[in-house]
Amino acid sequence: MATIAETENEIVEDFAMFDQWDDKYQYIIDLGKTLAPMNAEWKTDDRLIKGCQSRVWLYTELKDGKVVYHADSDAIITKGIVALMVRVLSEHTPKEIVDAPLDFIEKIGLKEHLSPTRANGLLSMVKQMKLDALALTAKN
Amino acid sequence: MNTPSSIPVTFSVTKVRADFPILTQSVNGKPLVYFDSGATAQKPKQVIDAIHAYYSSYNANIHRGVHHLSQVASAAYENARKKVQKHLNAADENEIIFTAGTTASVNLIAEAFLRSRLNPGDEVVITGMEHHSNILPWQQLCHEKNATLKVVSVNDDGSLDMNHFASLLNSKVKLVSCTHVSNTLGTINPVKEITSAAHAMGIPVFIDGAQAVPHMKADVQEIGCDFYAFSGHKVYGPTGIGVCYVKQSRYSEMSTWQTGGGTIKTVTFEKTEYVDGPLKYEAGTPNIEGAIGLGYALDYINAIGMEVIAAHEQELLVYTTQRLHEFENVEIIGNAEHKAGVISFNVKGVHPFDVGTILDQQGIAVRTGHHCTQPLMQRYNVPGTVRVSFGVYNTKDDSDRLIAALEKAIKMLS
Numbered sequence: 256m257a258t259i260a261e262t263e264n265e266i267v268e269d270f271a272m273f274d275q276w277d278d279k280y281q282y283i284i285d286l287g288k289t290l291a292p293m294n295a296e297w298k299t300d301d302r303l304i305k306g307c308q309s310r311v312w313l314y315t316e317l318k319d320g321k322v323v324y325h326a327d328s329d330a331i332i333t334k335g336i337v338a339l340m341v342r343v344l345s346e347h348t349p350k351e352i353v354d355a356p357l358d359f360i361e362k363i364g365l366k367e368h369l370s371p372t373r374a375n376g377l378l379s380m381v382k383q384m385k386l387d388a389l390a391l392t393a394k395n
Numbered sequence: 396m397n398t399p400s401s402i403p404v405t406f407s408v409t410k411v412r413a414d415f416p417i418l419t420q421s422v423n424g425k426p427l428v429y430f431d432s433g434a435t436a437q438k439p440k441q442v443i444d445a446i447h448a449y450y451s452s453y454n455a456n457i458h459r460g461v462h463h464l465s466q467v468a469s470a471a472y473e474n475a476r477k478k479v480q481k482h483l484n485a486a487d488e489n490e491i492i493f494t495a496g497t498t499a500s501v502n503l504i505a506e507a508f509l510r511s512r513l514n515p516g517d518e519v520v521i522t523g524m525e526h527h528s529n530i531l532p533w534q535q536l537c538h539e540k541n542a543t544l545k546v547v548s549v550n551d552d553g554s555l556d557m558n559h560f561a562s563l564l565n566s567k568v569k570l571v572s573c574t575h576v577s578n579t580l581g582t583i584n585p586v587k588e589i590t591s592a593a594h595a596m597g598i599p600v601f602i603d604g605a606q607a608v609p610h611m612k613a614d615v616q617e618i619g620c621d622f623y624a625f626s627g628h629k630v631y632g633p634t635g636i637g638v639c640y641v642k643q644s645r646y647s648e649m650s651t652w653q654t655g656g657g658t659i660k661t662v663t664f665e666k667t668e669y670v671d672g673p674l675k676y677e678a679g680t681p682n683i684e685g686a687i688g689l690g691y692a693l694d695y696i697n698a699i700g701m702e703v704i705a706a707h708e709q710e711l712l713v714y715t716t717q718r719l720h721e722f723e724n725v726e727i728i729g730n731a732e733h734k735a736g737v738i739s740f741n742v743k744g745v746h747p748f749d750v751g752t753i754l755d756q757q758g759i760a761v762r763t764g765h766h767c768t769q770p771l772m773q774r775y776n777v778p779g780t781v782r783v784s785f786g787v788y789n790t791k792d793d794s795d796r797l798i799a800a801l802e803k804a805i806k807m808l809s
C-alpha cells in the first residue's frame with residue numbers, strides 16, 4: 256500500500272500532464288463520476304460538512320486500525336475533489352492522516368479551492384477528515 | 396416580458412465601459428465578463444475619483460466643526476442627501492436617512508418603528524421571495540413579541556400571488572414588507588398596488604429597493620410607501636452606505652434606536668433632547684465618504700438616464716433569455732411578465748456550483764447558490780441557481796460569451 260506522500264506524488268504527476276484548465280477539470284469531473292457510491296443511510300444531516308455551497312457528506316470508520324472514508328457530494332466537481340482526498344487519505348492510520356501536509360493540493364493548482372471563502376469548502380473538508388481521524392485515535 | 400423601449404443613439408455602452416477601470420482585466424486568462432452586479436456593481440471612475448478627492452482635499456468630521464474643511468465636508472454630505480432625495484423623488488431631504496445599507500435600513504425600521512407597535516397576536520406580512528435581510532429582522536421581532544410572520548405565496552412563474560396577499564391583510568397586520576425587485580427571480584413586484592391595498596387597511600409599508608434602484612426609476616411618492624431602502628454598492632456607489640427613506644409623517648411614530656454623538660440637541664446626565672429628522676438616526680461619525688460617493692454614483696446614472704439604463708438592460712434581459720432558451724436542458728427560474736436585472740437558471744441534473752465553477756474558469760463572473768433566499772429555493776425545490784445579473788456596462792457580446800461558456804460547461808459536466 257502506497258504511503259500518503261506516494262499517492263500525493265502520483266496525483267501531482269497525473270496533473271502535470273494537463274496544460275489546459277479544461278483537461279484538469281474534466282479529470283476532476285470524471286473522478287467525481289467514478290467515486291464509489293456512499294451508503295444512503297450514512298448520508299444524514301449530521302454528516303454534512305459545513306461551509307460548502309454544495310452538500311458534502313463524510314462518513315469515517317476505523318477498520319483494522321486504518322481510517323476508511325466514505326464521501327459524497329451533490330456537485331460533481333466537489334465530488335471529484337472529495338474523491339482525490341479519499342484516494343490520498345483513506346486506509347491510513349489516524350496519525351499518518353493527522354500529520355499529512357497535503358501540499359499536493361497547491362501543486363496541482365487547486366489551491367484556490369482551499370481558500371476559507373471558497374464556496375466548495377475544500378478546507379472544511381480537509382479539516383473534517385483530520386478531525387474524524389483524530390476522534391478515532393481518541394477512541395482507541 | 397417588457398419590450399425594450401428605444402435606446403437613444405447617444406447611449407454608447409463602449410463609452411460607459413471606459414468609465415469602469417476594473418472591467419478591462421482578465422480572469423483566468425480571459426477578458427472578464429462581469430455578470431454579478433446584483434451582488435455588487437462595479438464603480439465608475441467618477442465615483443472612485445470623488446472618494447479620492449474627498450480624502451485628498453476635504454476630509455473632516457461633519458456637523459461639528461466651525462473650520463473650513465468641516466464645513467466643506469458637511470455641505471458635501473448634505474448635498475449627497477439632496478441627490479438621494481431627488482433620485483427617489485422624496486418630498487423632503489429630511490426623509491432620507493443614511494444607513495450602512497439595505498440590511499441596516501430594515502433593522503432600523505424593525506427597531507425604531509415596528510418594535511413599539513407590535514403586540515402578541517399581531518402579524519407582519521412579507522413575501523416568499525424576500526432576501527434574508529428582509530426576513531430575519533422581522534422574524535426575530537415576531538418571535539420576541541409572540542407575533543406571526545405571514546408569507547405571501549409565489550406563483551410558479553415567479554410573480555406574487557396577489558389574491559393570497561389580499562387575503563392576508565387584516566387589522567392584526569402591523570407592517571407589510573416587500574421587495575421591489577426579486578434579487579433571485581428578477582420579478583418586478585406591483586409595489587404601488589401592494590402599498591395602496593395595505594394603506595386601505597391602515598397598514599404601513601416597507602419596500603426593499605436594493606434590486607430596483609440600480610435598474611429603474613424608483614419614485615417613492617408614486618409608490619406611496621412609508622419606508623424604502625436601498626444599498627449604495629448596488630447602484631455603482633461604495634459599500635457600507637445605504638438609504639432608508641422614511642415618509643415625513645412616520646417620523647413622529649418612531650423611537651430612537653442607536654443613539655450617540657450627532658443625534659442630540661442637549662444632553663445632561665438625566666436626560667437628552669434629540670434632534671428631529673434623519674440625524675437622529677445617524678449616530679456617531681457617519682460614512683461620509685460613502686454618502687459622497689453614493690451621490691456621485693447617482694449623478695453618474697442620472698447623466699445616462701434611468702430610462703436609458705432600463706431599456707438597455709431590458710434588451711440584454713430579453714436577448715440573454717432567448718439565447719438561454721437555445722439549450723434544451725436549461726431551465727429559467729422566474730418567468731414573470733415584468734422582470735429586471737436578473738436571470739436565474741439551472742442546467743437539468745447539474746449542480747449550480749459546478750456550472751459556476753466552469754464559467755469562472757472561462758472568465759465569466761456569475762453567482763451560484765441560494766442568493767440569500769433559502770425559502771425561495773425551497774419553494775422551487777432547487778439547491779440553488781446560477782444567477783446572471785446585469786449592469787449598465789454589460790453588452791450582448793457578454794451574453795454571447797456566457798452562452799459559449801455555458802455550452803462548454805454543459806459538455807464537460809453532463
Ligand SMILES: Cc1ncc(COP(=O)(O)O)c(C=O)c1O
Nearest residue numbers: 496497498526528578605606626
Ligand atoms: C433584495 C435585496 N435585499 C437586501 C439586500 C441586502 O443588501 P445589503 O447587503 O447591501 O445590506 C440585498 C443584497 O443582496 C438584496 O438583493
